Amino acid sequence: MISRRHAGVRLATRAAVIAGAVALAGVALAAPASAAGTSTSAGDENWLVAAHQTNLAEMAAGRDASRYANDRGVRGFAEDLVTEHAALDQKIIELAKKYDVFLPKTPTTAQSRALAALQGKEGEAYDTAWVKARTASHRQAQALNQREIDTGNAADVRTAARDTRATEQDHLESLSDLAADLGISHPPAEVTGGTGGQAAAQLAASRRLPAAILAVIGLALIGTELGLARRRRRAAP
Amino acid sequence: MRLPGGFGVAGTICLIVAGMLVAHAQLGDTGEVPGGRAHSGPADSTPPAGIRLPGGHEDVPVVSIGVAGSGQLEPPEEVRHVGWWRGGAALGDTAGTVVLAGHVDAERQGVGSFAALWHAKPGQTVTVRGADHRTVRYRITGTRVYPRTASLPASIFAGDAAPRLALITCAGGFDRRTRHYTDTLVVYAVPISTPR
Numbered sequence: 170m171i172s173r174r175h176a177g178v179r180l181a182t183r184a185a186v187i188a189g190a191v192a193l194a195g196v197a198l199a200a201p202a203s204a205a206g207t208s209t210s211a212g213d214e215n216w217l218v219a220a221h222q223t224n225l226a227e228m229a230a231g232r233d234a235s236r237y238a239n240d241r242g243v244r245g246f247a248e249d250l251v252t253e254h255a256a257l258d259q260k261i262i263e264l265a266k267k268y269d270v271f272l273p274k275t276p277t278t279a280q281s282r283a284l285a286a287l288q289g290k291e292g293e294a295y296d297t298a299w300v301k302a303r304t305a306s307h308r309q310a311q312a313l314n315q316r317e318i319d320t321g322n323a324a325d326v327r328t329a330a331r332d333t334r335a336t337e338q339d340h341l342e343s344l345s346d347l348a349a350d351l352g353i354s355h356p357p358a359e360v361t362g363g364t365g366g367q368a369a370a371q372l373a374a375s376r377r378l379p380a381a382i383l384a385v386i387g388l389a390l391i392g393t394e395l396g397l398a399r400r401r402r403r404a405a406p
Numbered sequence: 407m408r409l410p411g412g413f414g415v416a417g418t419i420c421l422i423v424a425g426m427l428v429a430h431a432q433l434g435d436t437g438e439v440p441g442g443r444a445h446s447g448p449a450d451s452t453p454p455a456g457i458r459l460p461g462g463h464e465d466v467p468v469v470s471i472g473v474a475g476s477g478q479l480e481p482p483e484e485v486r487h488v489g490w491w492r493g494g495a496a497l498g499d500t501a502g503t504v505v506l507a508g509h510v511d512a513e514r515q516g517v518g519s520f521a522a523l524w525h526a527k528p529g530q531t532v533t534v535r536g537a538d539h540r541t542v543r544y545r546i547t548g549t550r551v552y553p554r555t556a557s558l559p560a561s562i563f564a565g566d567a568a569p570r571l572a573l574i575t576c577a578g579g580f581d582r583r584t585r586h587y588t589d590t591l592v593v594y595a596v597p598i599s600t601p602r
Contacts, residue, residue: 289450292537293470294496352472353493357479357505358557363576363587365511368521370580380424387420394414 206324209268213326216317217261217270220333223310224258226276227251229284230303240296242350246343250303253336260329268323280306297353304344307337433577433591437528437548440596442568444501450601451498452536454490457506459522460530460546466519468506468534477557479574481507485515494563494572497536498601502565504534507574513585520575523549526593532571540602544571544595551577552590562592571595 209217227250234247265272275281283302290298314337317330348354363369456465469482471489481489488508495502509518532544552558554576562572571594578589 289498290452290496292453293492294451294453297492298496348493349475351492352474353491355473355477356493356558356560356563357473357491357507357574358477359554360479360481360507360558360574360576360590361586362481362508362518362520362574362590363510363512363580364585365513365516366580366582366585368510368517368524369587371517371521372524383420383424387417387424390413390417390420392417394411394417397411397413 206322206327208323209270209326210322212317213321213323214268214270216313216321216330217265217268217326218272219313220310220330221258221261221265221272222276222280223306223313224254224261225274226280226284226306227254227303228258229276230287230299230306233284233287234295234299237291238296238299239292240347240351242347243296243299246347247299249343250340253340257333257336260332264323264326264329268326293351297351300344300347300351300353304341304348307341307344311337311341433524433549433551433589435548435550437546437594439550439594440547440568440570444566444568451496452538452540452601453492454497454504454506454534455537456535457488458533458535459519460526460532462522465535466508471507479505479507481509481518481520481575485509485512485518488519491563495565495569497534497542498540499569501567501569503563503567504569504571505563505574506534506571510576510587518575520573523573523575523591523593524577526573531598532573532595534571536601541599542597542601543599545598546593546595548594550592550594552592554578554586554588554590558590558592569597571597 231247231250231254235244235251238244238247262272264270276284283306287295287298287302311334314330314334318327318334321327321330345354453470454468457468458465466486466488468488468490470492471479471482472492473479479489479491481487488506491505491507494505497504508520508523509515510521510524511517526546526549528546528548530546532546533541534544535541558574562574573593573595575591576587576589577591578587580587
């Protein structure tokens with residue numbers, strides 16, 4: 170489980186990043202538009218929609234896990250996820266209003282399907298599936314954030330993508346810690362399932378008797394063969 | 407020179423087989439490793455909670471286990487219990503490998519439940535019970551033996567494989583110096599029923 174101290178530092182860092190980002194976005198919204206990077210491209214608008222739907226999906230997943238996760242660390246992180254994606258989404262909504270971009274009210278079909286897939290799981294199966302799903306979702310979102318940072322047009326949308334990337338990177342690190350705590354961060358390289366040797370001894374013993382019987386029969390048959398051969402030699406003229 | 411007669415030939419065969427029985431205690435690869443890609447979709451899955459091995463009538467308890475930072479998957483402390491790797495698939499998942507690891511023996515506890523896997527053969531069945539009391543029957547398709555000198559292949563744990571079961575334990579010779587077996591045995595099986 171992530172230590173509370175460690176989680177607290179992370180939380181404080183994330184809160185500072187989000188607060189700074191919201192402030193920056195506020196400044197950007199209030200400032201008069203400059204000639205360069207003030208209008209949105211199709212890429213900016215697509216990113217705003219995608220980031221909003223990701224936030225909706227992460228908040229839904231976070232609310233679900235804060236109620237149903239088995240592991241305390243997963244529940245704690247799920248609560249942070251709701252708070253932080255809500256803060257990120259606030260900024261996205263403001264930018265969408267500014268640039269008159271229509272934002273859907275629900276996650277994508279694929280995101281909804283992934284959320285539904287968690288509903289049928291319980292206990293540790295839920296926790297591990299949730300951590301894996303959130304990791305995959307954040308990695309996918311990071312690819313979109315990076316593309317917006319690299320190719321976006323509107324400066325404030327690119328700034329929002331940069332801030333989202335920082336928060337989601339922090340989430341990925343927490344998810345990696347959770348995966349390690351749950352023992353699912355990598356596949357097993359080795360299984361230690363025998364330290365006594367009794368099973369090997371038992372198997373050898375179980376084979377010893379039939380082997381001894383076969384050996385005695387074999388020797389008897391060879392002896393018979395030798396006896397017959399001797400008799401044949403004596404009988405021969 | 408006169409060739410040996412029927413008694414001589416039969417006697418020699420008996421001696422050879424006797425020798426093989428004593429010397430050839432090592433397990434080998436049998437059957438097939440289940441392949442195929444999964445058709446992913448929502449799954450109503452549950453962690454495994456019990457297993458009935460081929461030829462056994464006892465429901466062996468299954469508990470959840472994780473991989474240590476070193477990459478080692480250690481079965482439960484109790485030698486009769488079996489461990490379910492929670493990083494793998496759960497019972498009823500539409501994709502991935504349900505990974506169960508168990509002991510063949512332990513120093514102070516004697517022979518473990520997974521020693522039975524040394525006699526597992528393709529075609530035999532294994533029944534896994536979930537925490538929600540539903541069960542899934544599996545048919546063994548094959549076995550593979552991997553030397554412990556190398557890491558286990560990651561393909562065993564494939565998350566995108568069509569649903570399957572991998573039962574893992576130790577095999578080979580027992581090294582009294584290291585107190586470990588020389589090989590790892592993986593018994594593969596495919597579901598022949600849905601959770602019910």
